[in-house]
Amino acid sequence: MEQQIGSEGVAEIQVDEYFMGFTVEVVSKACFGNNYSGGEDIFLRIRGLISTMSSRAIFKGFPILRYIPTKSNRESWRLENEAILEGAENMSDIGQESMEQYLVDNFKNIYLASKSVAISTSWSLMFLATNPEWQDRVRAEVLEAMGGQKLEPSMLRKMKTLKMVIYESLRLYPPAPMLGREALQDLHFGNIHVPKWVNTWISVAKLHQDPKIWGHDAHKFNPERFSNGVSGSCKQPHVYMPFGFGPRLCLGQNFAMAVLRILLALISPRERSWPRAHDGEIWFGSDSNNNAEEILAEILHEQPLVRSSTPPPAAGRAHLRAGG
């Protein structure tokens, strides 16, 4: 976001790092009363943990592989112990070991969550840039909802097109493309036997683009499919699961949608008269009257956007392995 627009009015802007910094800041403040400088160190180490974890054998589904002291497993254990437990030291007065582990797991998820919000913001912007007609629609809607005023939480409800765009980008590029579940006991699905402690993985990305479910344009960006909400979007709306499903459903879903809508609404320019963007371009606005953090603080003050978590069914075993 630092680059200046050139004399022709067009510049290439690297936004990913900015979004990452912003979402860590927001999530840190909302969840821990911390700021980015406080959370940055933990976040950087967790980033290391994520890249180490992704080089591990998640697709093999054999839990035993997690306990073999390979180079990447050892690196992962080191990062978990030193980075996350250190990060969570403010919570150490909780006492019980399982509760501590439970908190640490949630702590990890929340930091991973910042990354998901940043990824979704980047993809939504990319789609708006490559679909100028949707960019126009979103801009017109945001301008109308705001009516030249400071962005208020109540205005977000009027930004239906923007919500449709976000839903569609979460459909095409879900930040958590695979969801994992570990069998806590032997299970049978028809003639499939899943032994105890085996992991099963659901490919959310594949479900989200199945033409049998979403129709012939399943691979295309078409936010219109969400004009009647998620329930009217396809033949089997329960397969739309960017935020997961069941008792482990994302705790920050509403919060994430609010951050995404605020960020994108504030990025949309204030000027009606700007010409239509060329394919691949997006018009950015800047408005010093509007501060995304302030608006979020107001929203958080008004309503609890992060509901309290369901305790794990068996303390210490029901760790989330994907998402956030």
Ligand code: HEM
């Ligand atoms: C676009 C942004 C986000 C996406 C796509 C996302 C997605 C997910 C997914 C797929 C899961 C796993 C659900 C399952 O296994 O069924 C999850 C879990 C979770 N998410 Fe998010 N998330 C996002 C943002 C957030 C934010 C901002 C927070 C908190 C501020 C958050 C907090 C959590 C927590 C605590 C869990 C664990 C829930 C549990 O195990 O009970 N997420 N998220």
